[in-house]
Amino acid sequence: MIYSVVGHYSLILGFCIGLILIFLSIKNFKNSNQLDTKILSFSFLQLFFVLISFLALIISFVISDFSNETVFNNSHTTKPLFYKISGTWGNHEGSLLLWLLVLTLFIFIFLLRTKNQPTKYKILTLGFQQVIIVGFFLFLIQTSNPFNYLFPVPDEGLGLNPILQDPALAIHPPILYLGYVGSSIIFSSALAATTLKMVSSSWAIHIKKWVLVSWIFLTLGILLGSIWAYYELGWGGFWFWDPVENVSLMPWLALTTLLHCILVLERKEILTSWVIVLSIATFTLSMCGTFLVRSGILNSVHTFANDPERGLFILIFLFALIFLSLFIFFFFHQNNKNNLSNFFWLSKETSILVNNWFMMYFLSVVLIGTVYPIFLDVLSSQKISVGPPFYHKLIAPFLIPFLFAMAIGPRLKWIRSDLKDKIYLISLLIISILISFFIVKNFNINTLINTILISSALYLFFITLRDFFNKKYKNFAQNTAHFGFSLLILSILFNNLFSSEIITNLKVGETYNNSKTKIVFESINQKKDKNYKSIIANFNITSSEGINNNLSPELRIYNQPNITTSEADIKTTLMEDKFIVINLVQNQDYFNVRYQVKPFMLWIWLSVIMISLGGLVSFLQKRI
Amino acid sequence: MKIFKVLIIIFLLLCFNNLSANENSERNEITKNLRCLVCQGQSVYDSDSDFANSMKILVDKKLSEGLSDKEIYNLFKEKYGYWILYDPGLNKNTYLLWLLPILIFLIGGAIIVKSFILKK
16 A cells, blocks of 8 residues: 555656656756756656656565555466566556666666767757656556555455466566667667767767667567467467567567668768668657557457557657657758768678668568558458468568578678679588578478578578688677577578477377377376466377477466466477477367477577677677 | 588588478468467467367368368358458458568669669
């Protein structure tokens, strides 16, 4: 009770400080060239109040204070402590509070860490960021206050959706938000830089660090969500082109484009408008994502809070931000005068343009695929589904030239280049084609596109692999990320092509047998935990090579809310995952058993980690 | 360097010996492209709901009756509408959906060539 009050009032105080900060930044912007020390202290105070309010919510969850509506809706006394805490951001209100916490944290760090940049720029960035922050405060207090009071106080809460009670999902939102919200700094800073006409290479070097930070977190956040989907949703897939997944992918694509584009700006002071547009687009896409998820327009696994009023608020807020940025862009932005340099067709900048070109295409595919059904539904009330086949058809063919460009591009020099080591490049190409031909031939996959895709991915793989051992080659960060990407594409392809599965119904004691696999359903045990009962099935699986595995998938029947989840049992090895999941068959003693062998699963995760590692190396690197 | 390359190739070949080709049944391919209407964003193939299970049985039945995958898709389309198909196909409702990204790609390419490569 007391914590809710504290939390609520700190929120209001934080909101007021936001207003004060906007006022102060306008005043300071006009008058002086010195950063007002009051700004820094107020910014810290704002962070402090949001933190207090966030901690108050966590404590309310920990002590199960059901006079708080959010706690009542999303918690239960029998839940383990860990999930009581993670339940704080496992719901709409709490996750928005977390969003706000990250917003205030980032702007504070920005003020502290930004050196060698004009004071006016810092103040203006703060001003824009505070506009966003105040908008979110209003949104939170108006439509989704996490501290609503309930009377009479209920004895017991409604509980957290069991599929959210999972370690990966406990850290997935914070990590993802660090990425999403990090893009807000890029947005504010791009607007500030445009207003002051200081979009230059020194700004590019400064903002690149922020781009990298949010890019790394976004990458890892998406990865965590994907891993969670793989073992928790019970279908063994890791990416379904679900609208909410797409919504997180779009800012990632924009951010990746920005990351590459900034390299050109850093070096040659051209493409300024494009960098600004991308910076604005990244944050706008993150906001769009929030809008689409929270308004309940989308049909998705992730939609846990939908309320038209919230949707409307975000929509208005979003349009205000877009309007503001367009206004600033058109009135203040000046195209660089030295924008005369002609690009030679074979140069690093051209290859980066090619990257941008393809990335924008991928982004448009994802964007159109996600929003087209919504518009069609509104305009002609025709309901269509846009699912994996659409994305695969439009993206896979374009990946081929993209992968080749990824292999060749980084080897080129700025301004004008020539291909060195031609023999090497060609021989590696031949080897890649031969290997992929061999693979395809050997395993009867007669699709032309797979052969070419595997060859191009292998080509990138070999070239980047070789560059690790090439002493002349300096760009370790880039090479790591590109190598990771080739590994990712290869793992996904092989995973798709060579996965196999068995679906069958079995009773205890029965055996399933086919030419390759023998599945023995040995026994079931029951277990009782604090907030769920579980049925554990024990299987013994023998493959044709005589490898023996014991796997024990689980069915969990949660008490509150009363939902049954199936927990997959996965045996991970370097080469393949063995994945088994069971389900009850209605009114019978049979269990529906789904057993999958998924090669290279581990490598999908590892390669994404490697990609973000590339980002980390680049972040830590001193500029040479 | 050469030895290194050869080693990689041998390694890769060894890896693939362990893998078995997939005998993906036609049913799986079809059910992957059907939306489970009672679930939140899952395909019939991925879901274990009653609806999905009965759909799987129905697809099996139709396959054994000798219908092609196209005929089965049409059957479901007529019964439940386009909503059930994950592959939106090319028709008058989806021309824009398929062509817009391609168009954006072409325009993007044209812009790049025009303003950076050919510029005098």
